[in-house]
Amino acid sequence: MPEKFPDSVVKEAFIRSDGECECMDDRHNHSGRCNSLITYRMRGMEFPGGWEACQFAAEKPLDAGNCRIVCIDCYKAGKILPLISYNGRDDMV
Numbered sequence: 226m227p228e229k230f231p232d233s234v235v236k237e238a239f240i241r242s243d244g245e246c247e248c249m250d251d252r253h254n255h256s257g258r259c260n261s262l263i264t265y266r267m268r269g270m271e272f273p274g275g276w277e278a279c280q281f282a283a284e285k286p287l288d289a290g291n292c293r294i295v296c297i298d299c300y301k302a303g304k305i306l307p308l309i310s311y312n313g314r315d316d317m318v
């Protein structure tokens with residue numbers, strides 16, 4: 226659940242996201258990274274700009290590297306895991 230991440234971790238991940246959705250689930254209506262614009266103060270809101278923090282790998286610690294910032298559309302689209310299918314690339318932090 227998104228609430229597991231401490232605020233400081235979510236904030237760090239959000240800064241990394243550049244205010245854009247980090248979802249790369251190709252089963253959604255976007256190819257490659259979603260990049261929908263999101264707004265920090267709109268976390269959890271079901272409006273354009275809304276977003277949530279999701280855990281990428283259940284077995285990994287709750288740090289920013291394991292936190293993915295996704296827009297509310299992707300969050301609701303579900304089928305989240307694996308949230309980001311990296312092409313061997315996991316050095317975003």
Ligand SMILES: [Zn+2]
Pocket residue numbers: 246247248259260261295296297298299300
């Ligand atoms: Zn998205």
Ligand SMILES: [Zn+2]
Pocket residue numbers: 248249250253254255259299302
């Ligand atoms: Zn998506």
